Amino acid sequence: MTSTLMRPSDATADATAAHTGVATARRLARHDARTVLPGMVPFGMLLGVTVVATGADRLVELVGGAAIYGGSAQLTAVTLLDRGLALTAVVLTAAVVNARLLLYSAALGERFRAQPRVFRWLAPHFIIDQTYLMAVGRPTLAGAEFRSYWRWLGGAVLVVWTTSIGLGMALAPVMPSLPHLPLIGTALFIGLLVPRLTERPAIVAALVGGTVAALTSTVLPAAGIIAGAVAGVVAAMAVSRNG
């Protein structure tokens, strides 16, 4: 018969193991943050430069960088406001750009579900392309380990993101014209995509997703990514069902 009472040494061992797990999660978060940040800095700077070029309020946009925490949506909003679009139209268009957050929320929902209430309400704010992609690459992290990982990853990305927007604003007057700068972020996404193309449904998802996104964006730029993502997932589901 085994005792259900935990001996002090067991409790100490469990606490030590939990601490080690959290420390490991923190180390993984720092590693993953270093992986994605080089691709984010140029995009943040581009947003900062655009804010200055359009004459938008720098402080509001800097706070917005942290509050929206989605570069493409904010860039869309800044550009459309500058073109004189109505406020509702600006918010709706920029929201469509970020609609993929719904899909990320669905994909990561299970990881947040068993967490404390405060974490479930506040931590999803850190969901963006990069944090989603890094987190799905760490499927074994759960509980306190996931909380630690997510806080460190999201916090680091947020700090660097807002700093790079500020840097872009500060350097805007002396920056040379770099029209291809956003492609540095694209290089990061290509680098993250290629290793995932290991099975047929993933390849189909990428091919269909890329094609539909490109075609849609020529007609309706704001809806390109979400259309591609949905089409890619549906195609992958069809292939995996038939295969």
Add this chain to the structure above:
Amino acid sequence: MAELLVIAGLALVCWIFRITFVLLVPADRLPIGVQHGLTYLAPAVLAGIAAVELTGMVDAADPVGSLLGVGAMGVVGWVACRFRNLSLTVAVGVVAILAIDLLT
């Protein structure tokens, strides 16, 4: 004031998107097929982002710059396939983009 309203409105909408399947509709209530399909979301969305960025970069008024940009991403793709090293892939992208924008 208008700018502040847009930022606040957009931040609220984005937060609602983020919490939808965490707080409002638990993700485990989604159909099994959809839950399985979401495992392929990453390649679909990555390819979508790259495709949209490249499409947006193509500018009829600057065919040479457009071609160089697309070519640079082709090289980046090759490096990613050949070496499977993310840091190297991004570094090649940075060098290629700076070379295109500063030297041409």
